[in-house]
Amino acid sequence: MRPSRGETIAVLLSDRIIRGEIAPGERLPSEAELAIEFRASRPVIREALQRLQTLGYVRTRTGAGSYALTPPSLSEGDDWLSARGPAERAELHTFRTAIEQEAAALAARTRTESQLAEIDDAIDQFLPAVLPADTVEADFAFHQAVAAASGNRFIVEAVDRIGARAIVVPASRIASAERRGDGISIVAAEHAAVADAIRGRDPVAAAAAMRAHLFASVTRLGTGRP
Known part of the structure; x- marks a missing residue:
């Protein structure tokens, strides 16, 4: 047919x-x-x-x-980080969580003041973002900054290759201005918790904060909450 x-x-x-x-x-x-x-x-x-x-x-x-939304399937040939279907997306999120919580822990141990400033700047850019696409760009910039602060080039490469497609776009980012603002504030607070732990050179807290943020982001996508 x-x-x-x-x-x-x-x-x-x-x-x-x-x-x-x-x-x-x-x-x-x-x-x-x-x-x-x-x-x-x-x-x-x-x-x-x-x-x-x-x-x-x-x-x-x-x-x-x-x-x-974040594409449910990807067709980029030899891109080993492509995810096709719900099961592979779940696996990719698990991989991303493992990589990014370690990135946060390493950043807490080795970050420089300039790298910390990059993380803070990404948070500052995220808060005033209005268009959903702008929030995705600023959100991903935060994760890139944390990866860069880890000092591990393989982690940086992995985060870059996963790309902004891994940033989930919950309903709150495509909602009324009031609800969108609530959603942005919640995510910004989660980012700030990661940044504060990195600032305080606490690798255990940094890893936990990143893991909590990534878990919350997927929960928001599934429930439609901010």
Whole structure:
């Protein structure tokens, strides 16, 4: 059976999300813009967006549009950190947690003042972020800064290769301004807890704070809470 027009458009848009042309948290073009681009009717575009939402590529909020989520599957050839499907995404998150909690512990032992300043700067950039895509960029910058402060080039490489696609985009980042602000404050507080432990040169607390933050981020994605 040939795919419907809506299914075909959904595949084309999902490819853009997977390739990073539409970043996690970025707003997709409007229905009207997509209708013009694909020379399709609005109902067909709605079918495509609904399919993308069902597959986990986007989250749609009435009156605000559709926003890309962290891609549920990746097709980057030899990228050994690609995750295809829920089971592999869970494995990738476990790997990421192991790597990043060790990065935080190492950073607490070896960080320099300039590296600590980079971590603090990433937190400062995250707080005023408004657009979902901006929050993803600032969020990832924080994790990169912690990895850099670890002083381990393999950890830095692993975090870079996992990339911003690992930053989950919960409903709170694609919600009303008030609820989005609550969600940003919660994540910023979690980042600050990691930074404070690194500042205090407490590797056990730094690892625990990073592990708690990553666990909370996945919990937020599953529950839709801030």
